[in-house]
Amino acid sequence: MAFRAVVIGPARYAEDSGIDSHPSIGASAQMYGETLAADGMWGPDSCRVLGEDEVQTTDGVMRALQQAADETTPQDIFLVVYVGHGQYWSDLPGAQVHFSVGRSFRDKPWTWLSSWYVYRVMRKARARLKVLIADCCYSNLLPQLGEEPLLPGVLGELDEGTCVFTAVKNLNFADAAGCPSLPGDLAQCTPFSGHLLRILQNGTKDHNHQLTIGLLREAVKQEMERCPTARHQVPRMSLNDARDGTPLFTNHMEPARRDLAPRLPVAPEDWVRTLLLDRDDRLEELLKDAQKTGAVVALLNGAPDEASRHLAGYIDDRANSAFTEPRAFARYWNQVDRALRV
Ligand SMILES: [Zn+2]
Numbered sequence: 001m002a003f004r005a006v007v008i009g010p011a012r013y014a015e016d017s018g019i020d021s022h023p024s025i026g027a028s029a030q031m032y033g034e035t036l037a038a039d040g041m042w043g044p045d046s047c048r049v050l051g052e053d054e055v056q057t058t059d060g061v062m063r064a065l066q067q068a069a070d071e072t073t074p075q076d077i078f079l080v081v082y083v084g085h086g087q088y089w090s091d092l093p094g095a096q097v098h099f100s101v102g103r104s105f106r107d108k109p110w111t112w113l114s115s116w117y118v119y120r121v122m123r124k125a126r127a128r129l130k131v132l133i134a135d136c137c138y139s140n141l142l143p144q145l146g147e148e149p150l151l152p153g154v155l156g157e158l159d160e161g162t163c164v165f166t167a168v169k170n171l172n173f174a175d176a177a178g179c180p181s182l183p184g185d186l187a188q189c190t191p192f193s194g195h196l197l198r199i200l201q202n203g204t205k206d207h208n209h210q211l212t213i214g215l216l217r218e219a220v221k222q223e224m225e226r227c228p229t230a231r232h233q234v235p236r237m238s239l240n241d242a243r244d245g246t247p248l249f250t251n252h253m254e255p256a257r258r259d260l261a262p263r264l265p266v267a268p269e270d271w272v273r274t275l276l277l278d279r280d281d282r283l284e285e286l287l288k289d290a291q292k293t294g295a296v297v298a299l300l301n302g303a304p305d306e307a308s309r310h311l312a313g314y315i316d317d318r319a320n321s322a323f324t325e326p327r328a329f330a331r332y333w334n335q336v337d338r339a340l341r342v
Contacts, residue, residue, distance in 0.1 A: 001075040003248075004127070005047040006068045007032045009083040010055040010102045018106030019085055022176040028083045028135065028193035031185065035200045039250050041210070056102035058113040065118065069125035077248065078127035080118065083193055086136035087112055097138050129246050131213055133165045135192045165217055165235065181229040191232055196220045203253030207261040210247030214277040268295040272303075275311060283318065290328040293319050294335025302339060 009029025013019040033049035036042040048068060054060040065080065072078050085100035089109050098112035105111050115134075122130045179191040186194040186201075196216070204211065204219040211219075217235065224232040251258075264285055265271045271286055275296070286293050293315065300312035316336070323329040 001077070002073070003036075003042045003046045003077045003079070004068055004072060005032070005036055005042070005079040005081065006065055007047060007049040007081045007083075008055060008061055008065075008099070009049070009081075010100055010104075011084075012052070012102060013100070013104065017104065019100060019104060020176070022190070024176050024178050024188060024190045025083050027178075027185065028189040028197070029081075031189055031193070031197050032081050032083075035197050039200065041247070041250050052102070058101055058111075058117070061101055061113055062117055062121070065121050069121045069127075072125045072127035074126050074128055076127040076129075077246065078122065078125050078130045079133070079248075080122060080131070081133045081135075082118070083135045083190060086134070086138035088138040097136075099134075099136065129248075131165065131248070133196070135190055135196075165213060179227060179229060179232070181227055191224070191227075192220075192235055195223050195227070195232075196235075199223065200249055201252060203251040203258075205253060205257065205259045206251065207258050208247075209251050209255075211249040211251050212246060212277070213248055215251075216249065218277055268292060268299055271296045272299050272308070275315070276308065283315065286315075287318060287322045290319075290323050290331040291335055293323075294332040297332075297336050298339030301336070 007029045009025045009032075011023060011026030011029070012021045029049050033047050036047040037044040048064065050061065050064050054064050069078065082099055085104070087098045087100070087106075087109070089095060089098070092109055097115045098109060099115060099118070101111070101113055103111060118132070122132060176190050178187045178189055179194050180187055182189070182191075182194045182198060186198050188194075189197060199211075199216060199219045204215065206215050206219070208215065220235055224235065262274070264282065265274045271292070274282055275286075286296060297312050297315050297319065300308045300315070303309060303312075319332050320329075323332045
């Protein structure tokens with residue numbers, strides 16, 4: 001099994017492009033490379049930070065991405081990190097988020113990289129787990145790819161093992177200046193990447209020795225919510241189909257400083273929190289109780305975010321196979337159905 005990453009971070013744009021150059025973009029991209037190289041699970045050869053010449057054009061980015069994707073095998077983890085500007089034109093056919101490249105111009109959509117191409121390469125890669133971390137404006141709209149009309153071959157047809165983690169930024173180019181509460185070079189990064197990278201470097205208090213994407217997301221969210229110096233937008237997982245709890249990064253916090261392993265959840269709300277952290281090993285426990293499983297699915301169905309509703313669908317599939325006995329299924333469905341009718 002190999003861990004492979006491609007980091008795309010176009011920091012500089014032409015004077016007359018109408019797009020702001022931000023050193024924080026380049027600093028973040030470099031820091032992803034250094035941080036992954038220093039993580040024992042990844043190592044120095046696992047990550048390719050695209051050079052300044054490569055990030056000039058969509059062709060340069062896509063060639064590098066395609067090459068990395070072609071090298072993946074069915075055991076691999078494939079991570080794509082994009083740091084830069086995002087744009088969204090609702091008047092383009094199948095409007096999609098577009099990523100900037102070095103030669104992009106503000107009002108010329110054809111000079112930008114459609115996220116559809118990035119998704120397509122990722123989807124076709126053989127890796128068993130594919131993760132896109134997007135740190136750009138409009139990244140909250142990335143799931144637009146899955147909305148009607150469904151395009152063939154994008155995340156509308158969910159593939160096992162695909163997830164997207166985004167810095168939610170709905171304001172144009174607002175949040176690129178570094179966060180002063182971050183130590184050392186991390187303060188030169190964009191706030192989302194800076195906080196995320198700090199967690200990759202220092203770890204979290206979670207008892208696990210390794211971090212899943214769910215644990216990482218939760219840690220970044222908590223850290224950004226509590227950040228003393230800035231009011232950040234809260235990142236989110238737009239979509240998580242990587243339900244097997246694959247560990248992605250080393251938890252670098254000393255074991256003595258971490259929390260003890262939590263007990264099994266009791267209330268449905270606690271179950272929701274636990275399962276959203278990719279703790280699928282615990283799902284078996286939940287499935288022993290049909291009524292509670294129903295209550296958890298009902299809560300997730302009612303949540304505003306796609307990740308929760310997607311998880312609801314996943315548990316529902318498992319429940320359908322687990323509760324074949326009619327009375328058990330009735331206990332399950334009664335809870336789900338009641339919530340649907342409210
Ligand atoms: Zn901050």
